[in-house]
Amino acid sequence: MSEQVQNVMSVRNLSKVFKSGVFKPKYTVAVQDVSFDIKPGTIISLIGESGSGKTTIGKLILKLIKPSSGKIYYKGKDIEEIRNKDELKEYYKKVQGIFQDPFATFNPLYRVDRIFDMIYDSFGYDKSNKEERIHQVLQDVNLVPERTLGKFPHQLSGGQLQRLLIARALLMDVDVLIADELISMLDASTRIGVLNLLVELTEKKGMSVIFITHDLNLGYYISDESLIMYKGRLVESGDTKKIYESPVHPYTKMLFNSVPEIGKRWDPEEEFLPEQVIKDVEEFYKENAGKGFAAAGENHYVLYSID
Amino acid sequence: MAKEFWKKHENLYYAITNKKVIFGLTIFILVILLAIFGPMLTPYEYDEYAGAPYSPPSRQHLFGTNIMGQDVFTMTVYGLRTTLIVGLIAGTIATIIGCVVGFLAGYYGGSWFDEILMSLTNIFVVIPQLALLIILSAFLEVRGIMVMSIIVSATAWPWLARAVRAQTLSLRNQDYVNLSRISSLKVPRILREDIASNMFSYIFMSYILQFNGTMLATVQLEFLGLGPTKGISLGLVMQNAVNWNAIQLGMWWWGIIPGLILTVMITALYFVNTGLDAAFNPRLREM
Numbered sequence: 001m002s003e004q005v006q007n008v009m010s011v012r013n014l015s016k017v018f019k020s021g022v023f024k025p026k027y028t029v030a031v032q033d034v035s036f037d038i039k040p041g042t043i044i045s046l047i048g049e050s051g052s053g054k055t056t057i058g059k060l061i062l063k064l065i066k067p068s069s070g071k072i073y074y075k076g077k078d079i080e081e082i083r084n085k086d087e088l089k090e091y092y093k094k095v096q097g098i099f100q101d102p103f104a105t106f107n108p109l110y111r112v113d114r115i116f117d118m119i120y121d122s123f124g125y126d127k128s129n130k131e132e133r134i135h136q137v138l139q140d141v142n143l144v145p146e147r148t149l150g151k152f153p154h155q156l157s158g159g160q161l162q163r164l165l166i167a168r169a170l171l172m173d174v175d176v177l178i179a180d181e182l183i184s185m186l187d188a189s190t191r192i193g194v195l196n197l198l199v200e201l202t203e204k205k206g207m208s209v210i211f212i213t214h215d216l217n218l219g220y221y222i223s224d225e226s227l228i229m230y231k232g233r234l235v236e237s238g239d240t241k242k243i244y245e246s247p248v249h250p251y252t253k254m255l256f257n258s259v260p261e262i263g264k265r266w267d268p269e270e271e272f273l274p275e276q277v278i279k280d281v282e283e284f285y286k287e288n289a290g291k292g293f294a295a296a297g298e299n300h301y302v303l304y305s306i307d
Numbered sequence: 308m309a310k311e312f313w314k315k316h317e318n319l320y321y322a323i324t325n326k327k328v329i330f331g332l333t334i335f336i337l338v339i340l341l342a343i344f345g346p347m348l349t350p351y352e353y354d355e356y357a358g359a360p361y362s363p364p365s366r367q368h369l370f371g372t373n374i375m376g377q378d379v380f381t382m383t384v385y386g387l388r389t390t391l392i393v394g395l396i397a398g399t400i401a402t403i404i405g406c407v408v409g410f411l412a413g414y415y416g417g418s419w420f421d422e423i424l425m426s427l428t429n430i431f432v433v434i435p436q437l438a439l440l441i442i443l444s445a446f447l448e449v450r451g452i453m454v455m456s457i458i459v460s461a462t463a464w465p466w467l468a469r470a471v472r473a474q475t476l477s478l479r480n481q482d483y484v485n486l487s488r489i490s491s492l493k494v495p496r497i498l499r500e501d502i503a504s505n506m507f508s509y510i511f512m513s514y515i516l517q518f519n520g521t522m523l524a525t526v527q528l529e530f531l532g533l534g535p536t537k538g539i540s541l542g543l544v545m546q547n548a549v550n551w552n553a554i555q556l557g558m559w560w561w562g563i564i565p566g567l568i569l570t571v572m573i574t575a576l577y578f579v580n581t582g583l584d585a586a587f588n589p590r591l592r593e594m
Contacts, residue, residue, distance in 0.1 A: 099485060119490050
């Protein structure tokens with residue numbers, strides 16, 4: 001228990017199964033038996049292919065969907081027990097998210113200022129310096145307040161909308177930020193600026209970030225720890241450097257091999273077979289049967305087998 | 308002061324400055340005024356002998372008289388009243404049922420409740436509308452305005468219920484609803500600002516379409532002789548015109564004028580409908 005209090009957030013044996021239809025239900029396993037901890041002031045990246053369950057974990061932590069089994073603890077408290085309106089408000093004051101698609105995150109009928117108005121209305125921030133603070137955070141993310149405020153979402157670009165959402169998160173003094181494909185719509189020059197801003201915030205304010213991405217380079221650039229997801233399971237986790245330098249799980253290895261490098265053209269000789277990965281993973285599990293999720297080194301864990 | 312008002316209600320501003328809305332609404336209001344004040348403009352009763360039969364439109368008889376010497380203008384304005392009232396009540400009932408069923412089914416999407424509501428809706432969708440209306444109407448010997456409205460609305464709601472359900476389902480999972488949720492917005496405000504207001508224009512326009520549809524269905528029934536058993540209606544005027552071979556006898560004013568009024572009114576409402584679509588949707592506005 002003391003360990004859980006130390007961590008700002010702990011996820012234990014989390015699973016989510018989606019069910020669709022009533023008469024002949026179809027089950028989709030999105031997340032299966034995932035456990036990890038987030039220490040204060042760290043950036044942890046959640047890496048995996050589309051459909052590997054990254055976004056689902058983010059939504060589970062934000063209490064937007066209910067887990068099928070498993071627990072999530074925020075500062076030692078089971079978040080499933082947060083039902084009361086005021087408690088939920090306190091939770092959201094400290095745990096926030098930025099969603100994948102900036103166009104879908106804005107209600108098209110309202111001006112973009114609404115995202116700031118909402119948090120001022122519900123969290124009771126001091127309104128006397130509202131405009132000043134909003135201008136400040138907008139400048140932090142490289143936006144010109146005069147050219148963004150008062151506009152409708154369809155009048156702005158995806159990158160501008162995404163930066164508005166980042167500004168919203170900056171305005172709130174949060175403990176945990178879930179950043180789902182945070183900078184996917186930003187151009188290369190703004191990207192580094194935003195990333196550096198995130199790192200600065202974690203160092204200064206002790207904010208923790210769950211950085212959900214499919215971009216391995218970004219994961220390495222920004223995160224202290226990495227979690228590699230494959231088909232809803234956590235296959236490798238721990239210190240980012242260790243995982244990137246000596247990956248153990250066959251899926252992780254494949255992932256690193258498939259990153260295009262700058263200065264390298266595609267090679268027609270090289271073949272990529274998705275079936276090969278599935279086979280490799282199966283074989284890996286068979287070879288290491290009985291080992292389960294175990295340490296491969298200090299702060300480096302690998303899913304050796306599923307039993 | 309005025310500027311502030313328009314800034315707050317800019318949807319309204321765009322709605323009342325849209326050319327299609329102005330055009331459609333003007334015609335619609337004229338027809339409504341005709342229905343309300345028309346009976347005061349005519350000295351005759353709709354079922355009395357008003358003048359020489361078979362006379363074409365003149366100053367005395369604006370829309371002429373029919374074969375029995377009844378004034379067609381008087382019959383049309385009284386008929387318009389009945390048809391409008393039946394259409395309005397039926398359209399309102401159909402819209403309310405459609406919205407309630409659709410909203411509940413969408414909100415509890417994927418549950419047993421949703422499944423039951425949608426099965427019911429699907430049953431109503433495949434029932435041939437006209438056949439059911441004929442059977443229902445024939446079964447009820449005395450039919451007043453209210454009974455007519457219920458009969459017509461019984462088959463008008465399912466498509467709206469399905470559409471509203473689909474909209475609610477997709478809106479419920481929108482990321483902006485999620486953002487409002489993690490911004491700790493109160494549930495009524497989320498429903499109002501994120502779900503209902505994104506559907507409001509749709510529901511409002513569906514209401515206009517429902518009104519159109521129920522009015523046409525009413526006239527259709529009346530034309531087949533299944534309208535209200537007492538009084539006069541647009542469909543009844545047209546039915547009589549056909550029964551007495553008005554067109555073949557050269558009395559075009561008897562059947563064509565009431566039909567033309569109905570057509571113009573429904574077209575006007577379609578104009579309002581498309582105009583409002585542009586007004587409510589910021590993406591369709593010209594900036």
